[in-house]
Amino acid sequence: MASKLHNLPGWDRDDHAAAWAAFCITADLFGFAPVQTDDPRAAFETLFEPVEIDGENGAHFTGYYEPELTGARMKSARFTHALYANPGGIEPDQPWFSRADIAAGDLLAGHELVWVEDAIEAFLAQVQGSVRIKLDDGQSLRLGYDGKNGHPYRSIGAQLVAQGVAPVAEMTPDRIRDWCKAHPEQVQDLLNHNPSFVFFRTLDLPDDMGPPGAMGRPVTPGRTLAVDPEIVPLGSPVWIDCPGFGARLMVAQDIGSAIKGTGRGDIFIGSGLQAGERAGAINTLGRMVVLRRRA
Secondary structure, three states: OOOOHHHOOOHHHOOHHHHHHHHHHHHHHHOOOOOOOOOHHHHHHHHEEEEEOOOEOEEEEEEEEEOEEEEEOOOOOOOOEEEEEOOOOOOOOOOOOOHHHHHHHOOOOOOEEEEEOOHHHHHHHHHHOEEEEEEOOOOEEEEEEEEEOOOOOOOHHHHHHHOOOOOHHHOOHHHHHHHHHHOHHHHHHHHHOOOOOEEEEEEOOOOOOOOEOOOOOEOOOOOEEEOOOOOOOOOOEEEEEEOOOEEEEEEEEEOOOOOOOOOEEEEEEEEOHHHHHHHHOOEEEEEEEEEEEOO
8 A cells, every 4th residue: 555654745855764763762662573674764654654633723832851950969058949759659640739738838848859049940840851950069960750749730831921921922931931030029929820740750861861751761852742642642653744843753752741632742852951942932833643553
């Protein structure tokens, strides 16, 4: 049967070898034995067929990244905001204390993994689900997602838009940072708007490896897509056409609290400040096509 994938605009220009390498990281979890091929484009075309998965108005794309922060293992006058380990005892289907409860009661005292300088940066690390810390003693630390408190995610950017701080199109992470710097006494109230709270664990990973995604394997910059697994099976190849990012083949290897519903995709950009700036600029409608395995 002839493949319909070549009908996708830009398909013939993609780096199929890079997409195949990302796919193979989780292929065994997707039901494929370890596979090697000299012609990755032909492999995709032979094994898969396209299925349009756009939302009502097209697919909605955003970007995410792995922040890099300066921190310390001990609290000090400079480092005053913690990232925390999972305290344990949280039932999967029963919400634990909210973010406001945790802050007001200091309920995670004793579970600090590392201290960073700014409350908003600690919050944004939770939103991203992973972080690299350059410690003040010259060492480094990598932290990854280790569960949450069971409350729904609510956007603090949307809250600032509702308050008239800026229109939706201008509400970027940098705009949020600027507002927090100008209103330090209101930061905790803003953060409390999002009752969800994310916990971390220490990761033992090489510096050149991405953080683990929802499948427990490293994610790949520019090739990993976070999806709603109720809509897109984890491990699936996914063709996207995202204005400002491009048309390319991704792999559904991650999930996110805010990534829910048909046609919702979050693109992993990479690590560090520049990746964060690029990720924060992605908030647009495009096209999403899932590659479904041929029967």
